[in-house]
Amino acid sequence: MPRQTRDRSRRADPCTLVVFGASGDLTQRLLMPALYHLAAADLLPDGFAVIGVARSPMSDTQFRGHIGDGLEKFAGVKLMTTTRKWLIERLSYLTGEFDNPQTFARLGDMLARRRRAGDGNGNGNVLFYLATPPTVFASLADHLSRAGLVRSDARAWSRLVVEKPFGTDLESARELNRRLRAVFAEDQIFRIDHFLGKETVQNVLALRFANNLFESLWNRDRIDHVQITVAETVDIGGRGGFYDATGALRDMVPNHLFQLLSLIAMEPPTRFAADAVRAEKTKVLQAMHAYDRRTALTCSVRGQYRAGKIAGKSITAYRRAPNVARDSKTETYVALKLFVDNWRWAGVPFYLRTGKALRARRSEIAIKFREAPFAIFRDTPVDRLAHNFMVVSIAPEEGISLEFNAKVPGPHIRLRRVDMNFRYKDYFAVEPATGYETLIYDCMIGDQTLFQHAEDVEAAWRVVQPFLDCWSRNGTNGLDFYAAGGDGPRAAEELLTRDHRHWRPIAAGPLR
Ligand code: NDP
DSSP, X not given: OOOSOOOTTSOOOOEXXXXXXXXXXXXXXXXXXXXXXXXXXXXXXXXXXXXXXXXSOOOHHHHHHHHHHHXXXXXXXXOOHHHHHHHHHTEEEEEOOTTOHHHHHHHHHHHHHHHHHTSSOTTOOEEEEEOSOGGGHHHHHHHHXXXXXXXXXXXXXXXXXXXXXXXXXXXXXXXXXXXXXXXXXXXXXXXXXXXXXXXXXXXXXHXXXXXXXXHTTOSTTTEEEEEEEEEOOOOOTTOHHHHHTTHHHHHHIIIIIHHHHHHHHOOOOSSSSHHXXXXXXXXHHHHBOOOOHHHHHHXXXXXXXXXXXXXXXXXXXXXXXXXXXXXXXXXXXXXEEEOBOSTTTTTOOEEEEEESSBSSOEEEEEEEEOOOSSOOSTTOOGGXXXXXXXXXXXXXXXXXXXXXXXXXXXXXOOEEEEEEEEXXXXXXXXXXXOSOHHHHHHHHHTOOTTSBOHHHHHXXXXXXXXXXXXXXXXXXXXXXXXXXXXXXXXXXXXXHHTTTOOOOOSSOOTTO
16 A cells, blocks of 8 residues: 655665666666665665666676766766665666566566575565666566566565656557556556656645645636746757657656646645545646647647757757658647636636757746736836746746736836745755655655556546647648747747737746
């Protein structure tokens, strides 16, 4: 059963972490540095070990060297020798193909040896982490089952961590859920979204539900609209093969952006416990309006970057990138206008946008409050009053700010927009983190609060599916191009100007 408390003062349960895809980018760049940070915070148990599994032939020593190099590069801190040694000594490696039953038989032997060795994980708790291409998620679960490696009894647990993307459309997400749930119970499956490991994202819950100040304003009577932005300066680099088959909508929207939306829009849970929080998030996703294809077309914008410059560096056009079709219609930018059909949010648009090769890196949730109903200040019509935005900034800087009108000093009544800023780093020592620390720890203690339920995933794809359908019918028709280093396609601005609204600038923010 999922644990209902979030006691972070204790070490995680003894377990073996089996990482499928251990020679890959995610493992070296994010997972292992996160384990290092957990070890440094003394949150990993004595009975902890990692077995990495992948195709590349490597000995234990070579694997340890590969991960050690990664820690130096990606941990973001000067490594402590004792912690590094503690972690590296716990790593071993198994070379094997994921479609070969022998791989799983050998893995079973390694796990059994660990249990017999009495190294503190005598019960045999195992966390299987699928850091692999999504195409093998379901078959890996089948193989684990056939090899008898999945347990869930009073003595030991087996859990499964699944990376994104979870499916490529509604049908494939349902099928993946079905196959994983044939092997693992829902409370053993942790569908990870590393955005939810970020402090600011979790702080949305604290902001809303630990402060009565804001909650009374949090509804259609006071809020005009919400903007959720995840803007990246990076282009697709060497990931053309993956990206051209995926696109910005699938890659970012049903997971990261919808998770942010659900935290902003959810009703207060009865308690801060996995089942209560997840139930409220699921209700929001289920209340999101799914358009018919025609409306989906008018409420969406897709763009693709052309050549341009970012911070003085030349960026080649998306279609010229390696492993990308020269006539690709894959979007590298998407903007959507969405609604949540419930009592609290009826009629309040949620505008979402995300893209690559943009002017600046910026992730934020901006809540625009309604204008004052009447401007009492002489010569200041209501449409010249600055807008009241509350901005939850996730990157590049974490914090929360409130923008409001203030009087400029002097004998005349003049108003100007000012900002009230809270920056995380001004109040708290923010340790370097990958975003995976909290999530991996939560998997080890069985806390599913920050993970997606099967129903969330399917509800999200239900909303995304009409966009996929109408875009695939339209081919390149409606694909807008934008220069790398710009703000995105012009049609994205029009999506809001049609509603007499504007996006916040990507580059300039209140926290800077
Ligand atoms: P990589 O391509 O770098 O790594 C894939 C890993 O899977 C490699 O270790 C590869 O082994 C192994 N593998 C693939 N097929 C087989 C097979 N048939 N048999 C044995 N091993 C196999 O991918 P990433 O690490 O970038 O991504 C992994 C997952 O994490 C993906 O689902 C991705 O969407 C997700 N993700 C990645 C992020 C990132 O920043 N990298 C961020 C968020 C999610 P080998 O190379 O030895 O053949």
